[in-house]
Amino acid sequence: MSETKLFEAMRQSVIDGAPETARTLAETGVKTGVDLLRAIHDGYVSGMSCVGEQFGQRRMFLPDMVAAAEAMKAAMGVLEPELNRLGTERPSSGTIVLGTAKGDIHEIGKTLVGTLLGANGFRVHDLGVDVPVEKFAAAAHELRADVVGVSALLTTTMNGQKKVIEFFDREGLRPKIKVIIGGAPVTRQWAEEIRSDGFAKDAVSAVALVRRLTQEKGDVAGSPWPD
Ligand code: B12
Secondary structure, eight states: HHHHHHHHHHHHHHHHTTTTHHHHHHHHHHHHHHOOOHHIIIIHHHHHHHHHEEEEETTTTTTHHHHHHHHHHHHHHHHHHHHHEEEESSSSOOEEEEBTTOOOOOOOOHHHHHHHHHHHEEEEEEESSSSSHHHHHHHHHOOOEEEEEEEEEEETTTHHHHHHHHHHHHHTTTSSSSEEEESSOHHHHHHHTTSEEEESSSSHHHHHHHHHHHHHHHHSSSSEEEE
């Protein structure tokens, strides 16, 4: 199967909500040595976007979205360990705490961001979904995080991103602790409005953003965390 056909089949497996097919195609991708990031982006994520659009137009329904997510997760179960392997032998470039805002259970994009950060040598602590502000703060404190990333996929839960930033500001932890945001509805305008330290539209640009922020941070002496 050509690479283009493989990516198209991956995309279709998500649209069809077919986890077994999605997993088998991911295995084929690994065996044949295709570019895994392209497989994720041009294949599975592209299928997800299609399902999201169809759901928005009421041509697909909640069970279809659930099935699509299962297919994507089955594929990521194969691809994540491959991506993780790339990151294991490097010294850590910084600690990142990640989670999805309170009230929001979308996890696929946030998990993908975490996987790519890990593959690029960052230490990632994933708090999961539906994460309250206090939990972000406690984890950032305990792990002496360099960057905190808050994902939101619902327009209603984007406010949780703002709350995290307000909390970190109130506690005097910024600018040394960087707070970044992401998720499909997040725009540059929102990122600026709530004075986040950055946002990224996809996992690849999230890695570039975190790399830039941790390098900048390395230039600033001192730690905001008491010993
Ligand atoms: C899969 C899915 C679900 C699954 C989630 C399964 C799971 N385990 O994650 C299920 C079925 C559970 C679900 C539920 C719901 N969903 Co839904 N869902 C989707 C869908 C189709 C895909 C999301 C996804 O995984 N995309 C693929 C990933 C890879 O992309 P991503 O999440 O955008 O992440 C990338 C970037 O945004 C960025 N990024 C993400 N996070 C972060 C964080 C940081 C720090 C950074 C830097 C970058 C970053 O990098 C990621 C990787 O490239 C979207 C449609 C869409 N286009 O987004 C709707 C969508 C988000 N859902 C929607 C809705 C309405 C719901 C429900 C309310 C439906 C309902 N009636 O119950 C519930 C809400 C439940 C809740 N409380 O959270 C709407 C939201 C509308 C809105 N404006 O708020 C959407 C847009 C669909 C639509 N067109 O209407 N959903």
